[in-house]
Amino acid sequence: MRNFVNKKAQSLAPSGIRKFFDLAQGRDDVISLGVGEPDFITPWEIRNAGISAIKKGYTQYTSNKGLVELRREISKYLLQRFNAKYDKDDIIITLGASEAIDLVLRVVVEEGDQVLVPDPSYVSYKPCIELSGGEAVSVPCSGENGFKLTPEMLESVITEKTKAIIFPYPNNPTGGIMEREYIQKIIPVILKHDLLVIADEIYAELTYGEEHCSIASFSELAGRVVLISGFSKSFAMTGWRIGYVCAPSEITGAMLKVHQYTAICAPIFSQYAALEGLLCGAENGYSSVGEMKEEYDRRRRFMFNAFSRIGLSCFEPKGSFYIFPCVKSTGMTGEEFASRLLKEKGVAVVPGVAFGEFGRDYIRCSYAYSLDNLTKAVAKIEEFVKGLK
Ligand SMILES: Cc1ncc(COP(=O)(O)O)c(C=O)c1O
Numbered sequence: 001m002r003n004f005v006n007k008k009a010q011s012l013a014p015s016g017i018r019k020f021f022d023l024a025q026g027r028d029d030v031i032s033l034g035v036g037e038p039d040f041i042t043p044w045e046i047r048n049a050g051i052s053a054i055k056k057g058y059t060q061y062t063s064n065k066g067l068v069e070l071r072r073e074i075s076k077y078l079l080q081r082f083n084a085k086y087d088k089d090d091i092i093i094t095l096g097a098s099e100a101i102d103l104v105l106r107v108v109v110e111e112g113d114q115v116l117v118p119d120p121s122y123v124s125y126k127p128c129i130e131l132s133g134g135e136a137v138s139v140p141c142s143g144e145n146g147f148k149l150t151p152e153m154l155e156s157v158i159t160e161k162t163k164a165i166i167f168p169y170p171n172n173p174t175g176g177i178m179e180r181e182y183i184q185k186i187i188p189v190i191l192k193h194d195l196l197v198i199a200d201e202i203y204a205e206l207t208y209g210e211e212h213c214s215i216a217s218f219s220e221l222a223g224r225v226v227l228i229s230g231f232s233k234s235f236a237m238t239g240w241r242i243g244y245v246c247a248p249s250e251i252t253g254a255m256l257k258v259h260q261y262t263a264i265c266a267p268i269f270s271q272y273a274a275l276e277g278l279l280c281g282a283e284n285g286y287s288s289v290g291e292m293k294e295e296y297d298r299r300r301r302f303m304f305n306a307f308s309r310i311g312l313s314c315f316e317p318k319g320s321f322y323i324f325p326c327v328k329s330t331g332m333t334g335e336e337f338a339s340r341l342l343k344e345k346g347v348a349v350v351p352g353v354a355f356g357e358f359g360r361d362y363i364r365c366s367y368a369y370s371l372d373n374l375t376k377a378v379a380k381i382e383e384f385v386k387g388l389k
Contacts, residue, residue, distance in 0.1 A: 043235070062093075067268075076282070093265070096238075108196060177213075197224055202229050234289050
């Protein structure tokens, strides 16, 4: 029998995160710092809105774009929180930010187009670019400058085939952010090469110290920023599968066609639940988001101090809920370190290479775990590193 799987799907690499976690499966002695998912349950008012939507019998499709009330609230929220201006008609509610990433790349990328991806970055950009026939071009980022992009770094990889840049800040896995003055510096490069910016701002609410600066708030870039975000991280709603994408009208129109054929709409009760999250948040200053963020910040400081004590050099994360220590001083790659740590001490972390080849010397630890769990994991990591000397 012939192989029915097409070449693109055959050549797709499995997610480095999953691959590693399969190794930990079936071991109940493992402490995991692997999963990028809030350990909080969705705030009660949001859950309750979902339950009451079901009780009211809201079990049908919504319009393809999503509930107009929700799109209106997202439009207000983005303007109020991040000064990003998108009309409700230029917003599509998606099945998490994941669908939004796939949608925009499907309608923008043509065979042979290059898309810049800061490396290391979230795992789905590269495969989605490749499934659309494009080429993902890494922009090597390093801990020395906080994993930021600079104009020089961009110029060194841009060619006449470059069409877009993924702008994933606050960043998973590095915890890096791009502050206003750094974004300002790269705007001339974006304009000079006529690039589309695909901003994944799913961690926008989770920055520590410095407020998030949205690249969509710069008037010079009007008409060339696609903004992706969602409720999974800041509202602890991963299982509800709800996100959104905001784009210039012609891109929204094209995405809507793909979305209506492939997803139809996001689940209606998730849309009502998300709407409640925004309405309550607007009323009470996003207090539940703020409480979770405070707890992440406490854990972030704990983890940063711990890695400094252990002697693994580490950029102090400024956003998201990951810390990304460099393990080069141990003489191992991140992959070797993570495999041995799992085998010898029962602690699961993700090798940095899962997020791109420039993550090779790093490991990603999620601090979306209780302080108790983090304390146990860190003690084992310390024991492991001391044992190497
Ligand atoms: C940077 C980034 N974008 C998108 C996603 C996917 O989010 P969602 O659950 O909304 O699909 C993740 C999940 O880990 C992420 O880290």
